[in-house]
């Protein structure tokens with residue numbers, strides 16, 4: 001950690017703005033690490049918290065239940081299911097954050113197989129660079145040299161396949177162009193073939209294919225070519241394995257649809273939701289699964305899913321999550337999200353004017369700009385130069401707060417952002433870029 005680093009101290013928020021204790025205002029360019037959806041201090045979300053606070057903030061969920069959790073569970077079933085897609089996710093398990101939602105998802109799958117006569121299904125496959133959180137199980141499912149290196153001996157082994165990153169794919173023979181690499185890729189979808197092959201090899205030892213569908217966030221906002229999630233899920237099901245989708249980032253309309261899975265016409269057997277679940281207000285997560293997996297836990301007491309957290313189904317979190325789902329379902333909200341996505345798409349063309357921009361990609365309201373040392377060869381800057389971090393630090397001076405992933409710059413505005421605010425975000429990031437790497 002940089003000993004010279006002094007974090008901005010945030011005192012308040014208002015819509016897309018964060019206000020520091022020295023009074024300086026910043027645009028929240030990554031929606032407070034991908035959590036916030038409708039802006040800060042949204043009156044309806046504030047009211048949901050205050051209203052619940054008037055009854056109770058929290059009670060245990062072990063052997064007890066409460067109305068906000070029961071209501072939210074039923075709303076989540078409607079929200080995540082799609083009328084044309086199978087299987088249906090009818091059962092909801094609450095936890096606290098993205099890591100615990102994934103941790104419970106993987107345990108659910110392992111125990112489910114254990115209790116239905118397939119205890120040998122203990123393997124997981126996921127793409128390189130996958131990130132599912134910082135607990136040991138979630139780290140084992142993921143793969144990040146930077147994050148996981150010191151813990152490697154403690155992580156259980158999982159299989160990895162090439163991440164479908166068109167811009168950096170060795171099978172993509174297209175010369176670099178000023179466009180999202182997925183649009184001009186020249187390949188035969190080798191990424192799918194390789195995943196299918198690995199899945200096939202694991203066969204009846206495979207417990208689950210694990211994927212952040214459409215966008216691998218912490219890997220560098222890797223955006224997958226259309227059809228990847230769908231085709232790999234089909235391959236996993238052919239060998240009798242489950243499909244575990246991590247929609248901690250992509251869920252709740254971040255990529256356009258309620259679940260990213262919907263736009264790929266595929267449903268997982270287990271899905272993890274967190275981050276945007278409470279509109280960015282409180283830590284709450286949900287892992288949804290099928291009736292079939294749920295049924296494998298019924299019967300003798302030892303079949304119970306022994307997994308619980310002290311704050312499981314926190315009532316304040318459940319109340320605000322319900323209010324969030326209501327906002328997401330409103331026609332006005334849909335119009336807002338579409339406008340933010342279109343404005344970002346339009347304004348982000350500006351980045352191509354900079355010679356060190358190699359790829360600009362977008363899904364819904366997630367925009368990623370990859371900086372390179374050489375646009376023609378896609379060569380990276382040496383990582384120790386920390387260009388991405390420096391650009392974002394410079395953008396801060398122009399009133400924008402966001403975090404890069406290596407040399408990938410990220411803009412992910414809250415859905416409430418006006419066109420003018422998005423323009424300031426794009427301009428500030430561009431100014432930061434030009435300050436650090438003069439064109």
Ligand SMILES: Cc1ncc(COP(=O)(O)O)c(C=O)c1O
Pocket residue numbers: 097098099100102131132133134212217218246247248249250274275
């Ligand atoms: C796709 C994905 N899964 C899981 C997590 C972990 O979530 P949390 O930080 O809430 O534990 C993250 C966090 O960035 C994520 O992006």
